[in-house]
Amino acid sequence: xxxxxxxxxxxxxxxxxxxxxxxxxxxxxxxxxxxxxxxxxxxxxxxxxxxxxxxxxxxxxxxxxxxxxxxxxxxxxxxxxxxxxxxxxxxxxxxxxxxxxxxxxxxxxxxxxxxxxxxxxxxxxxxxxxxxxxxxxxxxxxxxxxxxxxxxxxxxxxxxxxxxxxxxxxxxxxxxxxxxxxxxxxxxxxxxxxxxxxxxxxxxxxxxxxxxxxxxxxxxxxxxxxxxxxxxxxxxxxxxxxxxxxxxxxxxxxxxxxxxxxxxxxxxxxxxxxxxxxxxxxxxxxxxxxxxxxxxxxxx
Numbered sequence: 001x002x003x004x005x006x007x008x009x010x011x012x013x014x015x016x017x018x019x020x021x022x023x024x025x026x027x028x029x030x031x032x033x034x035x036x037x038x039x040x041x042x043x044x045x046x047x048x049x050x051x052x053x054x055x056x057x058x059x060x061x062x063x064x065x066x067x068x069x070x071x072x073x074x075x076x077x078x079x080x081x082x083x084x085x086x087x088x089x090x091x092x093x094x095x096x097x098x099x100x101x102x103x104x105x106x107x108x109x110x111x112x113x114x115x116x117x118x119x120x121x122x123x124x125x126x127x128x129x130x131x132x133x134x135x136x137x138x139x140x141x142x143x144x145x146x147x148x149x150x151x152x153x154x155x156x157x158x159x160x161x162x163x164x165x166x167x168x169x170x171x172x173x174x175x176x177x178x179x180x181x182x183x184x185x186x187x188x189x190x191x192x193x194x195x196x197x198x199x200x201x202x203x204x205x206x207x208x209x210x211x212x213x214x215x216x217x218x219x220x221x222x223x224x225x226x227x228x229x230x231x232x233x234x235x236x237x238x239x240x241x242x243x244x245x246x247x248x249x250x251x252x253x254x255x256x257x258x259x260x261x262x263x264x265x266x267x268x269x270x271x272x273x274x275x276x277x278x279x280x281x282x283x284x285x286x287x288x289x290x291x292x293x294x295x296x297x298x299x300x
Contacts, residue, residue, distance in 0.1 A: 043079055045082065048079045048080065048082065049123070049124075049125070051075075051079055052076060052079055052080060052124055053118065053124075055072050055075060055076050055079075056076070056116060056118040056124065057118055058072055059072045059073060059076070060117075060118060060119075073113060073114075076113050077106070077109060077110060077113060080109055080113075080124070080125075080128065081106070081109070083109060083125060083128055083129060083132060084102055084105035084106050084108070084109050084132055085102060085105075086129075087105050087108075087129060087132040087133045087136060088101040088102050088105050088136060090133070091136060091140070094140065096139075096140070096143070100139075101136055101139070104135055104136050104139040105132045105135060105136050107135055108128075108131045108132035108133070108134065108135030108136065109128060109131075109132055111131055111135070112124075112127060112128035112131040112132065113128075115127075115131075116128070141154055148200075149197045149200050153193065153194055153197040154197075156190070156193075156194035156197070157194055157197060157198040159184060159194075160180060160184075160191065160194050160195065160198065161198075163175075163180055163183050163184055164180060166183075167179060167180065167183055177191045177192050177195065238296070241296055242292060242296065245291075245292050245295040245296070246292070249288060249291075252274070252284070253284060253288045255274070256270060256274070256281065256284055256285055256288065257285075257288060259273060260285060267281045267282055267285070268281075
């Protein structure tokens with residue numbers, strides 16, 4: 001029973017929305033007698049420009065937040081969606097989905113509509129396109145980099161790429177950092193910083209094959225070429241940690257460790273050297289090793 005009521009309420013609400021939209025359309029369609037505004041996005045470019053001029057004048061007369069103001073504003077958005085698709089189409093070679101670019105461009109369109117002043121005497125398309133394009137470029141700047149770098153370095157990367165291409169055509173080889181700095185009138189250190197930052201634009205998988213590598217061998221991946229951890233590192237680290245612990249041992253215990261692990265003498269030979277039994281040497285050695293082991297584990 002609950003499900004039937006809920007379904008009925010949804011159908012009623014949907015019908016109310018459709019009725020309100022139809023009433024809204026009937027209320028405002030007299031702006032353009034003879035034109036069908038049921039789907040503003042399907043208007044021809046000429047009609048869209050003409051209708052936009054009228055709607056901008058009307059929107060300037062209305063109070064923001066009113067029902068009619070929102071209707072005019074929404075109609076302007078739908079009429080000028082072609083500008084968004086045109087601007088997004090200029091970046092179709094990028095890896096970002098076209099739907100995402102259209103959504104971002106729509107934000108730019110809304111900003112342009114809110115800021116546009118029809119009294120300045122310029123076409124809306126002239127005003128809106130840079131705003132829409134700028135919003136899309138800002139989207140690329142904020143999301144396209146594999147590693148986030150400051151905006152200053154992002155813009156420097158573009159300048160360096162353009163300057164490098166021009167200089168390479170002139171001198172017939174890739175330019176040095178000093179030549180780029182002289183061409184752009186920038187400090188050499190700043191140019192080097194921009195070159196390093198440019199490496200953060202894209203990232204490569206550690207499993208990627210070497211450049212020009214046709215082999216499917218797993219050993220050709222970049223990760224395989226990094227090498228393996230040196231087992232000697234752990235031994236060196238243990239020696240560094242053991243040094244202060246050994247220094248705290250009594251002289252005889254240090255002597256036994258030196259003879260056993262330095263001179264590699266047997267317990268019997270150590271006993272003969274120190275004048276004690278092999279059994280005594282074994283007990284002393286086990287006690288000392290346990291003490292050192294306990295000290296290492298305590299530090300870790």
